[in-house]
Amino acid sequence: MTFEEFVEARLQALLRYAVMLTGDPHTAQDLVQETMIRAQVKWRRIAAASVPEHYVKRMLTNAYIDLHRGSWLRRVVLRAELTDPIGQPPVADHAEASADRDQMWLWLARLPRRQRAALVLRYYESLSDVEIAEVLDCAIGTVRSLISRALATLRTEVVPDLIGGDVR
Structure with a gap:
């Protein structure tokens, strides 16, 4: 499986997972983007793993856990109003x-x-x-x-x- 095929097949699932971890769709998108950049660089090693998705989820989880360990610039969190975890627009009054x-x-x-x-x-x-x-x-x-x-x-x-x- 190529990196492009993996991204096409699993990107939305990884984004939903990141939204559940972070509670914020925008932070989740940034986290997934950063993780996918790192995954592309290491794709040969990841593709050789028995379940590449688990390897990438581990990378994503570690990036989430380390999210606030970076510089003070990364600690500034701007929160938008919470939306549905999969980014769907709100439906009637619920x-x-x-x-x-x-x-x-x-x-x-x-x-x-x-x-x-x-x-x-x-x-x-x-x-x-x-x-x-x-x-x-x-x-x-x-x-x-x-x-x-x-x-x-x-x-x-x-x-x-x-x-x-x-x-x-």
Whole structure:
């Protein structure tokens, strides 16, 4: 498979994944663009991998995790209003679904980056523990720990938000 064929086949899926990680379509586009430039340079090595998409997802995930480790210029975040993760224009009045989605973004944004990435890979990308470990470049036990901690954090933060107070 050539790089061009890979991009044609998987670019939209990688962009949706990046939107789920970042919560912002514009940041996701930048992240995917940067990752695809790096992937093109390393394409021979990537194409030789058993599943090239996992290799590129690992690159994308690492770029997301490292997003704020760069210079101060990269730390300036301009936020546009949240849109649908796949960039679709809004349809008729669906305020409740929109509010639920926005609330989920807020809850996910509270998580550390690796935990958030693990949840997105599990529940949005439907990857197995082994595949997530490959993307995050960690042990399977670490994947399970990341997901467990993320869900525990969400339980302690989401339940009080839903019932309007602290349950501890």
